[in-house]
Amino acid sequence: MARGHHDVGGLPGVGEINQTEHQLSDWEVLADAVNQALGVRGIKRTDELRRAREEMDSAAYHDLSYYERWIVSMEAILIEKKILTKDEIDKKLAQFETKWGEP
Amino acid sequence: MGRAVNEASARFKLGDRVKVKFEDRPGHLRTPWYIRGKSGWVERVYGEFLNPESLAFGHNGLPKKILYLVAFNQTDVWYDAAKSRDKILVDIYEHWLEPTGGDAP
Amino acid sequence: MSDQTEEHGHDHPKHELSHYAKRIYAIRDLLIEKGIITEKDIQCQIDYQEARTPANGAKLVARAWIDPAFKARFIADPKTACAELDIDATAINEFVVLENTPKVRHMVVCTLCSCYPRPILGRPPDWYKSFNYRQRSVVDPRGVMREFGLEPADDVEVRVHDSTADIRYLVLPLRPANTEGLKEEDLAKLVTRDSLIGVMDPLTVLPE
Numbered sequence: 001m002a003r004g005h006h007d008v009g010g011l012p013g014v015g016e017i018n019q020t021e022h023q024l025s026d027w028e029v030l031a032d033a034v035n036q037a038l039g040v041r042g043i044k045r046t047d048e049l050r051r052a053r054e055e056m057d058s059a060a061y062h063d064l065s066y067y068e069r070w071i072v073s074m075e076a077i078l079i080e081k082k083i084l085t086k087d088e089i090d091k092k093l094a095q096f097e098t099k100w101g102e103p
Numbered sequence: 104m105g106r107a108v109n110e111a112s113a114r115f116k117l118g119d120r121v122k123v124k125f126e127d128r129p130g131h132l133r134t135p136w137y138i139r140g141k142s143g144w145v146e147r148v149y150g151e152f153l154n155p156e157s158l159a160f161g162h163n164g165l166p167k168k169i170l171y172l173v174a175f176n177q178t179d180v181w182y183d184a185a186k187s188r189d190k191i192l193v194d195i196y197e198h199w200l201e202p203t204g205g206d207a208p
Numbered sequence: 209m210s211d212q213t214e215e216h217g218h219d220h221p222k223h224e225l226s227h228y229a230k231r232i233y234a235i236r237d238l239l240i241e242k243g244i245i246t247e248k249d250i251q252c253q254i255d256y257q258e259a260r261t262p263a264n265g266a267k268l269v270a271r272a273w274i275d276p277a278f279k280a281r282f283i284a285d286p287k288t289a290c291a292e293l294d295i296d297a298t299a300i301n302e303f304v305v306l307e308n309t310p311k312v313r314h315m316v317v318c319t320l321c322s323c324y325p326r327p328i329l330g331r332p333p334d335w336y337k338s339f340n341y342r343q344r345s346v347v348d349p350r351g352v353m354r355e356f357g358l359e360p361a362d363d364v365e366v367r368v369h370d371s372t373a374d375i376r377y378l379v380l381p382l383r384p385a386n387t388e389g390l391k392e393e394d395l396a397k398l399v400t401r402d403s404l405i406g407v408m409d410p411l412t413v414l415p416e
Contacts, residue, residue, distance in 0.1 A: 002127075003136040004132075004136075006320055006321060007135055007136045007319070007320060008319060008320075008339055008342050008343045009135045009136070009137045009138075009317075009319030009320075009342065009343065009345075009346045009347075009370060010136075010137035010181070010319075010343065010346055010347045011343045012343075013343075014339065014340040014343050014344060015340075016340075016355055017335050017338065017340045017341055017344070017352065017355055018334075018335060018338065018340070019333075019335050019355075019356075020334070021333050021334050021335070022334060024331075025219065025220060025225075025229070026219050026220075027220075027225060027229040027230075027232050027233070028229075029254060029257075030232050030233070030236060030250070031232045032253070032254075032257060032331070033250045033251075033253035033254045033257070034232065034235065034236055034239065034245070034250060034253075036253040036256070036257070037245045037249040037250050037252070037253050038239075038244075038245060040249065040253070041244065041245055041249065043244060043245075045158045045159070045161075047131055047155040047158040047159040048158065048159055048160070048161060050131060050155075050159065050320075050321055051130075051131040051159035051160065053321070054131060062339075064228060066322070066334075066337050067229075068226065068228040068229065071228045071229070071231055071232050071235070072228060074232075074235065075231065075235060078235070078239075081161070083239075083242070083244060084235065084238055084239070084242075088238060089231060089234050089235060089238065090234075092234035092237055092238055093230055093231055093233075093234040095234075096222070096230065096233055096234055096237075097223065097230070100221075100222040100223040101223055133320065133372045133373060134372070135319050135320060135346075135370060135372060137319075137346065137347075138370075149302065149373075149375060152301075152302075152373065152374055155373070170373050170374075170375075172375075174367075180346075181347055184347075187362065187365075187366075188365045189349065189350070189365060189366040189367070189368075190365065190366070190367045190368070191346055191367075191368050191370065192367060192368065192369045192370070193369075193370045193372055194370070194371065194372045194373035194374075194375050195372070195373075196373070
């Protein structure tokens with residue numbers, strides 16, 4: 001038996017809580033809104049996304065930020081439900097990156 | 104508070120001493136690791152909810168499960184907790200609970 | 209392809225975003241192209257979220273402090289009490305109010321993820337979602353409270369709620385002493401977001 005990486009209640013080894021707050025970036029606001037919109041449209045349930053986060057790579061779970069984890073899990077569920085494919089997301093992203101321009 | 108629950112269908116009632124099952128299985132489980140195997144008592148019977156373990160995999164969440172607010176003494180959860188009257192309260196589904204037997208420590 | 213997200217908050221040049229941060233733009237566009245969601249859906253959610261702030265919680269608490277009958281209704285049926293004050297709590301599946309007393313302090317956490325009464329208070333603070341808070345709050349709530357300036361006496365019972373299911377909890381903090389003369393809107397200013405989560409008591413003096 002092993003506890004999931006998300007199941008952290010009572011784990012030791014952390015110091016003081018960092019109380020600084022950051023204002024959400026545009027991409028975080030968008031991730032939040034897309035997530036909510038998918039829920040309202042009945043495309044996904046909250047527990048599906050939670051499960052996807054529990055299933056994601058453990059190192060990534062710890063390293064990625066909160067909304068990055070949301071994006072990873074949203075993508076996983078959308079692919080699982082055959083609504084999107086990884087390939088088309090990659091291709092769309094490549095188009096964006098060309099438009100945004102790499103320095 | 105909460106949905107009306109048919110008395111006959113709820114296995115536990117207010118004040119019942121219960122133990123959280125010490126088990127694990129694959130899937131989306133909402134019973135935290137630290138509380139599994141611990142004993143407490145029912146503080147509220149919240150009523151029926153769709154089962155998240157089923158919803159997480161795109162199923163319909165049926166049959167609904169009865170959700171309880173279960174209270175635990177901190178000193179019964181953490182072996183090295185300082186003596187106090189502090190409590191932990193966790194929302195736990197009925198299928199994760201069993202009555203504490205008379206012989207339980 | 210569209211690139212018309214309303215600009216809110218802090219904006220980085222897009223090419224500097226992390227890999228996953230960038231991906232949401234691709235996902236958004238594809239979902240709209242395929243008719244899964246619309247731009248309006250997205251904007252609706254942005255607006256919905258921005259309309260929700262801790263001021264809602266403060267308003268409820270201030271009214272509860274002043275009006276014992278409202279307080280009783282708020283505790284018995286929080287969603288209906290919210291509607292009385294034009295606060296829309298309908299998205300909360302089950303809403304429970306935890307009343308602090310001189311001998312009891314409540315604190316709320318979601319150790320498994322970040323469950324929080326968003327329809328009332330808006331988004332949770334970063335620290336509430338942090339591994340640190342999720343790990344420590346159940347085992348060392350007094351240590352956490354101390355960091356926020358709250359040190360309950362030994363004869364005060366600290367009750368930590370781990371919000372693992374559909375119940376969303378809001379702490380009803382204790383009204384500070386010597387506030388009898390304050391107007392309701394001033395009382396609301398004493399009710400911080402963090403006192404609604406339970407890591408601290410309300411302010412005892414009005415903020416500047």
